[in-house]
Amino acid sequence: MTELKEYQYAENGYQLHIIPTKKFKTNMIMVRFLSPLRRENATKRALLPFVLQKGTKEFPSERLLRIKLDELYGAQLSVDSSKKGENLLITLRISFVNEKFIQNNTSLLTEVLHLLRQILLEPNGTEHAFLPELVAKEKNTLRQKIESIKDQKMQYANMRLIDEMCKGEPYETHVHGYLEDLDSVNENNLYDEFIAMIQHDQMDVYALGDLHVEKTKEAIGKVLTFSREPKHESPLSNHRVHIDEVKEIKEAQKIQQGKLQIGFRTNTTFKDDDYFALQIYNGLFGGFPHSKLFMNVREKHQLAYYAASRFESHKGLLLVFSGIAPQSFDKAKEIILEQVEEMKKGNFTEEQLEETKRLTVHQLKETLDNPYGIVELMYHQVLAEKNMSPEEMFAALEKVTKNDLIALAEKIELDTIYFLTSEGDQ
Amino acid sequence: MKSFQLEQIGETLYHKKLENGLDVFLLPRMEMEKTYGIFSTKYGSIDQTFTPIGQSDYTTVPDGIAHFLEHKLFEKEDGDVFQQFSKQGASANAYTSFTRTSYLFSSTENVKENVQTLLDFVQEPYFTEETVEKEKGIIGQEIKMYDDQPDWRLFFGTIGSLYHHHPVKIDIAGTVESIQQITKDDLYTCYETFYHPSNMILLITGSFDPETMLQDVEDNQRKKSFRPADNIQRSFPDEPVSVAEKEREIRMPVSTSKCLVGIKQNPAQLTSDHIPKLKLVTQMVYDFFFSRSGEYYEELYREGLIEDEFDYEIHIENNFGFSMIGGDSTKPKELSARLREMLLQLKQEEISDENFERMKRKKQGDLIRTLNSLEATANQFIDYHQLGLNYFDVYETLNTMTKDDFSSILAEWIKEEQISTCYVLPES
Numbered sequence: 016m017t018e019l020k021e022y023q024y025a026e027n028g029y030q031l032h033i034i035p036t037k038k039f040k041t042n043m044i045m046v047r048f049l050s051p052l053r054r055e056n057a058t059k060r061a062l063l064p065f066v067l068q069k070g071t072k073e074f075p076s077e078r079l080l081r082i083k084l085d086e087l088y089g090a091q092l093s094v095d096s097s098k099k100g101e102n103l104l105i106t107l108r109i110s111f112v113n114e115k116f117i118q119n120n121t122s123l124l125t126e127v128l129h130l131l132r133q134i135l136l137e138p139n140g141t142e143h144a145f146l147p148e149l150v151a152k153e154k155n156t157l158r159q160k161i162e163s164i165k166d167q168k169m170q171y172a173n174m175r176l177i178d179e180m181c182k183g184e185p186y187e188t189h190v191h192g193y194l195e196d197l198d199s200v201n202e203n204n205l206y207d208e209f210i211a212m213i214q215h216d217q218m219d220v221y222a223l224g225d226l227h228v229e230k231t232k233e234a235i236g237k238v239l240t241f242s243r244e245p246k247h248e249s250p251l252s253n254h255r256v257h258i259d260e261v262k263e264i265k266e267a268q269k270i271q272q273g274k275l276q277i278g279f280r281t282n283t284t285f286k287d288d289d290y291f292a293l294q295i296y297n298g299l300f301g302g303f304p305h306s307k308l309f310m311n312v313r314e315k316h317q318l319a320y321y322a323a324s325r326f327e328s329h330k331g332l333l334l335v336f337s338g339i340a341p342q343s344f345d346k347a348k349e350i351i352l353e354q355v356e357e358m359k360k361g362n363f364t365e366e367q368l369e370e371t372k373r374l375t376v377h378q379l380k381e382t383l384d385n386p387y388g389i390v391e392l393m394y395h396q397v398l399a400e401k402n403m404s405p406e407e408m409f410a411a412l413e414k415v416t417k418n419d420l421i422a423l424a425e426k427i428e429l430d431t432i433y434f435l436t437s438e439g440d441q
Numbered sequence: 442m443k444s445f446q447l448e449q450i451g452e453t454l455y456h457k458k459l460e461n462g463l464d465v466f467l468l469p470r471m472e473m474e475k476t477y478g479i480f481s482t483k484y485g486s487i488d489q490t491f492t493p494i495g496q497s498d499y500t501t502v503p504d505g506i507a508h509f510l511e512h513k514l515f516e517k518e519d520g521d522v523f524q525q526f527s528k529q530g531a532s533a534n535a536y537t538s539f540t541r542t543s544y545l546f547s548s549t550e551n552v553k554e555n556v557q558t559l560l561d562f563v564q565e566p567y568f569t570e571e572t573v574e575k576e577k578g579i580i581g582q583e584i585k586m587y588d589d590q591p592d593w594r595l596f597f598g599t600i601g602s603l604y605h606h607h608p609v610k611i612d613i614a615g616t617v618e619s620i621q622q623i624t625k626d627d628l629y630t631c632y633e634t635f636y637h638p639s640n641m642i643l644l645i646t647g648s649f650d651p652e653t654m655l656q657d658v659e660d661n662q663r664k665k666s667f668r669p670a671d672n673i674q675r676s677f678p679d680e681p682v683s684v685a686e687k688e689r690e691i692r693m694p695v696s697t698s699k700c701l702v703g704i705k706q707n708p709a710q711l712t713s714d715h716i717p718k719l720k721l722v723t724q725m726v727y728d729f730f731f732s733r734s735g736e737y738y739e740e741l742y743r744e745g746l747i748e749d750e751f752d753y754e755i756h757i758e759n760n761f762g763f764s765m766i767g768g769d770s771t772k773p774k775e776l777s778a779r780l781r782e783m784l785l786q787l788k789q790e791e792i793s794d795e796n797f798e799r800m801k802r803k804k805q806g807d808l809i810r811t812l813n814s815l816e817a818t819a820n821q822f823i824d825y826h827q828l829g830l831n832y833f834d835v836y837e838t839l840n841t842m843t844k845d846d847f848s849s850i851l852a853e854w855i856k857e858e859q860i861s862t863c864y865v866l867p868e869s
Contacts, residue, residue, distance in 0.1 A: 090808030
């Protein structure tokens, strides 16, 4: 395995991470802002990525900005917002081809960094505001996007489960924002939010690729020069939630297939020693085709095409999702909950445990074949304030025992069952 | 084994056609953790009417059978092949498209065993009445899942409006009704006909030694016997150049309207010497005018006709081709009208040297970027191989492309009769 080394530097107001690797044909720069997740500014934060891509002072329209990127051999720019644990992230990525593969002498890195500075420090607008017509238009775009979530049934059902399960917790916040908050957003207060992000968010910059560490550090240092005063709020993680009673919610729409979503609390996050046991647990329970969910819900009872689980690393959730016929609800629920009990009883073989470890390690290694995958893996450490190299992660996965899994299974608590069903089947 | 230096990207590709007719391609990428293997047959949802191996009369099989067969190949007398891959630390999958069925794995260990498993499970079918019946429930849910997805309905709705008879209009998974008719004998008929090694390709890319890998594959294949290869006869209905319906509406319980404009490719242009340029030019044209750096995109955005979800896709195969462009819109009818105008206007557009250079640069960057992903590289390679082409020639095709090549394709591309629109609109 190629060893990945991450060089870290505390720069003025941000943390710089440089990961040199010759694995890829492209290089990439990522800038990530982190702030606590909360309803009050969620809509503005959802809107920012749209507005920021619409141009800068030097390239004052989306088209001019994109033409510039095209000229740089199709450099790719993306800006998005997401949540990890109870944190809101705004992420800007630019990936560009390694100059080695093109007959051109210009330094793409220099050009890309210049663009990055433009987007972050010279956005399209006046001194205190974005352009009003642009903000108005992008509010419409966001409105449309929020409304269309209802049309993507899997995504909608997942959102609804979290709404119900995490009611009253910061994690319930919709990272795509709220229709009813859109009206109050304008070019001025959106700009203020942007400045707050630039000034006060925790900020991390990653550079990954065929890069010379010292030269890259210098080049980035020259461009990202601004005085920041990050507020030193620790990234938020889970706080233990007491479950009084399991919630069961059914909602009906005009659909063909029901979406069953079940949420559990794992009471384990990336920080914890048993986090690696959780990864194996998830694999055995619902993460792989040999898992209990796939084998029972799909193969044995043929109730679904998909039946799987995934976990949230920083909030401590385990989420089961399956598409079933509306009339199969009771049976599917029963089978899924049975599998949870089977895990508690340790009803799996050593061989299955070993298989799951092999596949989990494989999955993690596979992540290292993708530039974004590497950076995301590294960023877990920022969120959890815990340093761990990929090699240490592999070792920790290998060490998980059957007893670890049984102990972990005891911590897993059923919280909410959500079913999106068809009208008339309720 | 022949080797080809891919100088521009610093890689080497190896090829051998085995005695049984199987094309084996190896693309080592020693810097990667994993190895990705894909075993693919030229058999997809459009291959509905054909002469079964050893017979001379045409037969027509139920809709969705290629996809059904794909599901069933994973099941064996002693269990599920997924489990076998799991034991060997590999993840496996498969997919069926219009023209091919592909089986794949990726693994970071036991690569040799996983290649054997891939070859063996695809080449040793085990179909029984009982297991065939069992799968109908699972695939039924897969179909229903797609039925609830407006984008999928829109995609097939658009194809349906483009084609009168061609089986590309049939949903790849078939329908809940059509799959009920599938029997184990149907599966064997299709299997015997289309899964002959001479109709297949094996591509392995990742971290391995090519000499040893080829030896392992050859040893595996030598142990198996196959009937002599037969020339597969497929039959396709005559399909007019013009579209079947100019407009089609699908009513669904959606909150956002959608519009997709389809352009049917004139099959006369789908010759193997023309396809390499046609594919590139089509991609470059859409990108130049309709991506976010495009003049037309900017107009549509300014006119308030498009939202964040706006995209295009291109399918070019040997006997059919089409492209589609559209997305979410609050004014779907106006969007359709403007897109039609723009598409017809394209042939009059003058491209400056500077713009042509920019287009080529961007495409060059895209092609290099594809190599970051083993999956994307392998899929592109197989796509081209299906058309009788070598994907890696694409760099040279792009380098040598002139503005005249570009303009001549643009001039011939679209006529009004080849355009249709499909909408997904809210009920009532």
